[in-house]
Amino acid sequence: MHIPNALISLLPLGLLAVAVRLPAPSGPYNVGFTQHIFNHSTPNDPTPGPGTSYLTSIFYPTRSSLAPNTSVPYFDPTSAAIWGEVFNILPADLESLETTLQWQAPLLSAKDDVERVKDRPTLVFSPGGGMNAAYFTSLLSDLASQGYTVLALDHPGEAPYLPLPYGNPGVVGWDIYMPYSDALIVEIYQFRRADMLHLLGPSGFPALVETYGAYFNTEAYGAFGHSIGGATATGAMDRNRNIIAGFNIDGGLFGDSVNASMHGRPYFMTMNPNHLAQDADSWPAFATRYYNESKTAPGWLDWTTVEGSAHLAFSDVALWVELLPQIPNTTAQVDLGNVTGTRMDSLLKSYAGAFWEFVRGGEYDGKLLDGEVEEWPEVVFNARVRSNGTQGY
Incomplete structure (x- = not known):
């Protein structure tokens, strides 16, 4: 792990940092x-990690x-020093980012609320390669605010540093x-997929929900991810x-995902304009x-391009650079x-x-899902597939 001394020496300046909150x-x-x-x-x-566990963050x-x-911190000091170097942001400024997350807040209790959310599919998210799931907090929080339970996975040892809860060392x-070879990318995909399948299996999330008697849906899931998470x-x-259903955010397909069959399940794929330069086939x-x-x-399939975007613009990283x-x-x-x-975040x-x-x-919402709209002119539809036929392919 590389933490530059020059950045560490700047940490005391963090006393002057003013808190900045992610979009509500x-x-x-x-x-x-x-x-x-x-x-x-x-x-x-x-990975250099233990290979014996994975971390699931639950937004609800x-x-x-x-x-x-009292909100859950966004950055820990070690991660702030690492990522601050890449984007030329003081670690203290990254640590000033605030979330609206409430640690172990009470579940919904009113009957109307529970009935409204309990049958929604639980959404399972896998982040971009080498990134912590926390760096997609803005999107994941927004989905939870809409009534979804969202599970985000981290594989210890893949990202440069992963803080762990409950007093466990990071x-x-x-x-x-570190450069990623094609062979390593396939290995990452394989352990990511194994983690997700375990999470959805009997001894994973369903067992946890049963232990705590929560109303979270363990019968229907949606899966989505960024980059290799897609x-x-x-x-x-x-x-x-x-x-x-699945949602692929600017992620090429690797390993056996190349030949995955959806059996008609809805699938949304969105990319940056240069995606096909690196992934011409999948x-x-x-x-x-x-x-x-x-x-x-x-x-049911939508395939869109967001003109003017780049790969990391689909994460919180673009918010760091704009807000700090x-x-x-x-x-x-x-x-x-x-x-x-902020525009990519809203989009x-x-x-x-x-x-x-x-x-x-x-x-x-056919306005957004069926073609270009005035509100988001940067979103271009490459293909739309609908039952027993096609539109715009």
Whole structure:
């Protein structure tokens, strides 16, 4: 793990940092948050981590009101130093980011609230490669505020540093600048998929829900992810029919996810304009196969491009760079495109929210899901597949 001395020496300046809050969730509920470490061994784990467990962060709706200065911290000091170097942001400024998450806030208790949310699919999220799930907090919080239970997975040892709850020591992982070979990417996909399938299996989330007597849905799931997390969600869908829909956020398909069959389950894929320069084959082949399957079976697929975006703009990273000051006379070393962080944040929340609302059987927002709209001119539709036919493919 590489933490530059120059950045460490700047940490005392954090006393001057002013708290900056992520965009507020848009739903009717506040957001509770808890974490659980599941025991699950990864054979021949390639990471520096123990290979014996994974961390699940649980976002859920609550009616509890957030008290001042009690939200779940966004950054821990070690991670802030690591990621601050990449984006030329003082660690103290990254630590100043605030969430609206409430640690282990009470579950919904009013009968009307419980009835409204208990049958929504539980959404399972896998982050981009080498990234902590926490760096997608804005989107995950927003979905929870809409009434969904959201599970986000972290594999200890993959990200440069992963803080663990309940007094457990954090886990140091691969260096943030480590290059990824094609073979290693497939290995990452395989242990990510194994973690997700274990989480949805009898000894994972269902057992945890039974232990605590919660109303969370353990019969129907939605799977989604960013980058390699998109492949994780797709591969898990191929092996678990309780996953009723998938959302791939700018993620190429790897390993056996390339040939995953959706059996007509809804699938949304969105990418940056340069995606096909690195992944010329997997998305077009997937969409073609889905289209061919839809001729004889139900089907629903959207494939969009967000013009002006870049790969990391689909995460909270673009918000860090927009909302926080950079170290003077420096620029971010990673391309985030020319769409602002707050606009990308609103855009992704809008489309993800509309998609999951459709999946759960709620109101269908054809304005967003069926083609280009004036509100989001940067969203271009590459393909739409519908049951027993196609529109715009």
